[in-house]
Amino acid sequence: MRAPLKLALVLLVVAAAAVGAWYGWQARDSGSELRYRLAKVERGPMAAVVAASGTLNALTTVQVSSPVPGQVKEIHADFNTPVKQGEALARIDPAAFELRVNQARADLEAAREQLQALQAQAKANAAQLRAALAAAKQRESLLRRAQADLERTVIRAPADGTVILRNVDAGQTVAAGPQAPVLFSIAQDLREMQIEAAIDAADAGRLRAGMPASFAVDAFPRRSFEGEVRRIRKPPDTVIIAVRNPDLALLPGMTANVRIVVEERAAALKVPNAALRWRPGEAAAPAASPNPRSRERRGTVHVLEDGRPKAVQVSLGLNDGSSTEILESPLAEGSMVVIGLAGSTSDARGASR
Numbered sequence: 001m002r003a004p005l006k007l008a009l010v011l012l013v014v015a016a017a018a019v020g021a022w023y024g025w026q027a028r029d030s031g032s033e034l035r036y037r038l039a040k041v042e043r044g045p046m047a048a049v050v051a052a053s054g055t056l057n058a059l060t061t062v063q064v065s066s067p068v069p070g071q072v073k074e075i076h077a078d079f080n081t082p083v084k085q086g087e088a089l090a091r092i093d094p095a096a097f098e099l100r101v102n103q104a105r106a107d108l109e110a111a112r113e114q115l116q117a118l119q120a121q122a123k124a125n126a127a128q129l130r131a132a133l134a135a136a137k138q139r140e141s142l143l144r145r146a147q148a149d150l151e152r153t154v155i156r157a158p159a160d161g162t163v164i165l166r167n168v169d170a171g172q173t174v175a176a177g178p179q180a181p182v183l184f185s186i187a188q189d190l191r192e193m194q195i196e197a198a199i200d201a202a203d204a205g206r207l208r209a210g211m212p213a214s215f216a217v218d219a220f221p222r223r224s225f226e227g228e229v230r231r232i233r234k235p236p237d238t239v240i241i242a243v244r245n246p247d248l249a250l251l252p253g254m255t256a257n258v259r260i261v262v263e264e265r266a267a268a269l270k271v272p273n274a275a276l277r278w279r280p281g282e283a284a285a286p287a288a289s290p291n292p293r294s295r296e297r298r299g300t301v302h303v304l305e306d307g308r309p310k311a312v313q314v315s316l317g318l319n320d321g322s323s324t325e326i327l328e329s330p331l332a333e334g335s336m337v338v339i340g341l342a343g344s345t346s347d348a349r350g351a352s353r
Contacts, residue, residue, distance in 0.1 A: 041331050050206060083157040090168065097146065158186070162190055190252070195241040210228060276316075
């Protein structure tokens, strides 16, 4: 039993050596030298941006509730309807309120008749006259209140604008008071809007009011819109971007994908981030990319000298997520730097093409 076991072990060792030799041959060229993937040091524009996503909103939005309870009888406005101040949006069934007005008017007439009857009596009691007069005034007040409630059954627009929310249908019963639901939302002047976008805390410190911003919305995939940073809220970290909407193409509620340029170069000397990640002996670059917000100012790239990688220290500048600016370095435009080994697909991530 020992002889077959030894033979099996020998065969296993030979097979492992053969596999290792095959992989070693694959990594070398005809001259037994490792093959490297190279990228060129280039000069060109660069920009560091903060990306965020937010929602378009009107600068001022007025919420409208019902001033009186009841059943909605008529709807006069819908989504995207332009309205003027005082224009009817909906109407509560006025039947019950008309009855109250009629009852209050009848009570007032009765009170006035009683007052007139007392005043016609030569020997009327002064106290009775005062009581009758007070009763008449009270009935007048109740009538005015009933008439006001009847007028409020017509729900009117409190300002000029565009209806962006209708949360009620005819036949629906609505409440009034502090807990009354919002029936309509009116956005005032959609020619001026804003985006409220959440950002990382680290990015908030890089932004300043007045920075230009661009954004896109799904409704117009081939169109780019412009805006400007208005202010940064902390906390939570939110950037407010002012937007002009002269053609009224943008509507409240649209999702905007925003890019804010925080720094840019017209002609920067730059290398792919993969060159900064690669180290000798690594078959592939690490998965993590350099952090564009990192304040590290030094880095290392490798060039080939006599077929072998040689480390070169470089001073780093702007990082746009795929390339990094080289501020001080013996490298010149057109130099070739190592970004990985030939045959590796992951080591060239971030290389310029």
